[in-house]
Amino acid sequence: MEDSLDKLYKNQGLIYKYILYVVTVGCIVFFFPRGGKFKYEFQKGKPWQYENLYAPFDFSIRKGEAEIAEEQQAIRERQIPYYTYDTAVVEEVSQNFLLDxxxxxxxxxxxxxQKGRLTRIGEEVLVELYQNGILQKxxxxxxxxxxxxxxxxxxxRIRADALYSLSQVDSVVRGILNTRRAEQFYPLYQEVLFNALKPNVTYDAELSEKxxxxxxxxxxxxRGNVDEGKLIIARGExxxxxNLNILNSLKAEYESELWSxxxxxxxxxxxxxxxxxVLMMLFLFLQKYRPAIYRNNVKVTFIFFNVLLMxxxxxLxxxxxExxxxxxxxCILPLILKTFFDARLGLFVHVLTVLILGFVVPNSFEYTFLQIIAGIVTILTVSELYKRANLFISVGQITLIYIVGYFAFHIIHEGTLEDINIYTFGIFILNGMITLFAQPLIYIYEKIFGxxxxxxxxxxxxxxxxxxxxxxxxxxxTFHHSLQVANLAEAAANAVGANAMLTRVGALYHDIGKMNNPTYFTENQVTNVNPHDDINPxxxxxxxxxxxxEGIELAQKNNLPDRVIDFIRTHHGTTRVYYFYKKELENNPEAEEADFTYPGPIPFSKETAILMMADSVEAASKSLVNPSYPVIEEFVEKIVNGQMKSNQFLNANITFKEIEMVKKVLKQKLTNIYHLRVEYPE
Structure with a gap:
């Protein structure tokens, strides 16, 4: 039982990766559409590259969206609206008219x-006006x-001109009075009728819309059907x-959930x-070419999370x-991965993600082509994100690539610019604007994933x-020493292609632990009093x-990132405090070497190895009496070779060639610092 638990504990990182792998695959497949995938790729204006295609089953030919929209517009144009005739209004008007x-x-x-005759004429006017009704505009x-x-x-169904409007009432009244030879009574009718009349025919929006x-x-x-076995398209056609419409109909039927x-x-x-x-390729890439990232489950989770999010x-x-x-x-994906890792990993993950999305998106070839090209442009253009203008320039270039690519595909498919959709350009511009969200997203990721x-x-x-x-x-x-080390380490990191900014920051903070007892370190002693003289070695x-x-504790208390704390932890590796060790040996030949050895660990990255070399060289250079280039060269070689001899760089991914380049930079920089000046006369 204990062996099983011990084995489980030792392999917990690997078990976590298996679980992450299975969960990610399951989630991605869950997001996918449930229909089948049409096995043929075709484009308008391109020849059919496969064998003759026969209908595998009976299916209907679907109308295109434009055709359906045209039919809908035709129905709207010829629609006859509904109007409601209100009899209650007629009764109300009749009663009011007779009374008035x-x-x-x-x-x-x-x-x-005469009064009876005039009353009957008035009723006749009302009957005429309300026979079909008075329309309310x-x-x-x-x-x-x-x-x-x-x-x-x-x-x-009636003609609209069979209805009267209030503006036509006057002519109707005059016409009837002339017919009945009662035109002299027009003023009498005019006053009463125009006070009593109301429109009683109104537009019925609800019924018309229904x-x-x-x-x-x-x-x-x-429209129409294709029978099973019928030739749809021949090779080369x-x-x-x-035939494009028929192929689209077959594809839609094939991918429908009902059929599959x-x-x-x-x-x-x-x-x-x-x-x-696809995800297995990602794991293999990390394992072979990015082993440090592969061993870090947080970083692996971060990569898989971003793929899953896209x-x-x-x-959705x-x-x-669509x-x-x-x-x-x-393009936020390669941008963020390049920011936290490197360009090669960012592009590789981006391409794999696009391949996965090829199952989901329409026109998968166009989508894959445009996204891969845009991803390459992102990798080539995005650099130094801490400079605000760089992100805007890169996003502008990415958007331009999208627009140019879409423009080219449209010309290939349509052979003309007449039907180009300007609205699509707006979508690409919106894509670019959303890509600018990468800056706050990077900050969020820093807080979530550390x-x-x-x-x-x-x-x-x-x-x-x-x-x-x-x-x-x-x-x-110590602060001045840290600045000098930062300058040396940054120059060396640039020379070997390491992360210069990270190296500089690590160098600035690597000795913050000396703040607790500053006078015990020679660089902070401003008098000849040395507190070490009063205590044993x-x-x-x-x-x-x-x-x-103490530096690690101080850094953690001030929420410094782990990658910066790594420099504090490793900048002395497992070397000895040689001065006090030799001093102790003079008094006690049986002194334990472990009491005078730093706890480590030794540097485990190119950047931390560079810091160790720069720190040791800069600190020891203060003891040089008459520095010259030969002296400095011998001095640097002695210190760095001593570190190599004590296996301090065994775990760091730094080569002998790169170490030689670092030594060369350190020699040049120290020569510049200690350059000889002309002695001016008094």
Whole structure:
């Protein structure tokens, strides 16, 4: 049982990678569409490159979106609207008219027969006006030529000119009065009628929209059928017009969930194998070419999380509306990975992600081509993100590549610029604007995954930061030493292609532990009093060695990144405090060497190895009495070769050639620092 637990504990990192691998594959496949994948790739205007294609089953020819939209527009244009006839208004108007007209007749000197005749004429006017009704004009809506008039729940189609408007009332009244030879009574009718009349025919928006929806729903999305076994397209035939529509119909039918329902599990199994292969390539790449990243589960999780995030966003957009697939800022992926790791890894992961998305997106060849080219441009152009202008320039170049690529594909497919969609250019510009979100995203990732970017390193390199300010006040000699080491280490890192910014920051903070006991370190002693004279060599060595431990604690307390703390931890490796060790041997020949040895670990990266060399050389150079180039050359060789002899660089990924380059830079820099001046006369 104990052996099993011990084995499990030793392999927990590997077990975690297996779990991460399986979960990522499962999540990606879960995001994928459930339909099958059409096995043929074709493009408009291109010849059919496969064997003759026969219909594998019966299917309907689907209409294109433009064709359906044209039919819908035709239905809207010929739609006959519905209007409602309100009988309650007619009854109300009739009652009001008769009452008001009777009152008006009381003031006239007329016989009862004349009053009765005028009343009947008024009723005749009302009957004429409300036979089909008086139309109420709808603001912002033109009156159609024909309409359906709904009266008593029955609709009848009539001409619009069969309805009256309030502006036509005057001519109707005059016409009837002239016919009845009562035109002299027009003023009497005019006053009463215009006060009583109201429109009673209004536009019924709800019923009209319902009927329109019914008409639109009856539009057939297909036209004609293709029988099983019928030749669809022959080898070498150009894909265009009718056969393009048939191929698109076959593809849609093939990829539909309904058709592939019985084979759905086989399709998912196929997707799983392909995605698993892609992610396996990523693991193998990390294991062979980036072993340090492969061993770090946090970094591996970070990479897989970003791949999964891009797949999720893209599939989400495709399910919503595939037109917006290029809105997803896929170039953020190589940009971020280059920021935290390196360009080669960023491009490799980007290409693998695009291959995975090729299963999901429409026009997969165009998508893959544009995204890979844009990813290459991202890797080539994005550098020094801590300079604000660089990101804007890179995003502008990425957007331009998208636009030029789309422009070229459109010309290839259509052979003309007439139908080019300017709206797509807006999508690419929006993609670029979203890509600018990389800056705050980098900051978020730093906090979540505990990683560090050049932007944060630039902030840490500011000598006015609180911790470095405190170092310059408490231990000014150490602060000056750290600045000198930073300059030496940065120059050496540039020479061998290491991370110069990280090396400089590590050098600035590597001795912060000396703040606790600054006077015990010679660079901070401003008088001839040396506190080591009052204590034994073993205690002195303990104080010197403890500056590493105390520096780590101080760095953790001030939330310095782990990659910076690594420089504090390794800058002395497992070397000895040789001065006090020799002094102890004089008094005690049986002195334990372990009491005078730094706890380590030894440097485990190119940057930490460079710091160890620069730190030792700079500190020891203060003892040179008459520095000259031969003296400095011999001095540097002695110190670095001594470190190599004690196996301090055994775990660092630095070659002999690179060490020689570092030594060359250190010699040149020290020669410049200690250059001889002409002795001026007094």
């Amino acid at each position: 007209f009777q009152e008006s007749l009381e003031d006239e000197q007329l016989s009862d027969s 709808a603001s912002g809506r033109d009156t159609p030529d024909d309409l359906y008039l709904v009266r008593n729940n029955e609709a009848s 009927e329109l929806a019914d008409e639109l729903s009856r539009i057939s999305t297909t 150009v894909v265009e017009a009718e 329902e019985n084979s759905q599990y086989f399709i998912l199994f196929g997707y799983t194998i392909l995605v698993a292969l 797949v999720f966003l893209t599939t 957009v495709v399910k919503y509306d 037109t917006y697939v290029f809105v997803v800022p896929l 990683m560090i970017s050049d932007v944060s390193l630039l902030e840490l390199s500011d000598t006015n930061s609180r911790l470095l300010k405190e170092l310059s006040n408490k231990a000014p000699g 073993k205690e002195s060595a303990e104080i010197i060695i403890n500056h590493v431990i």
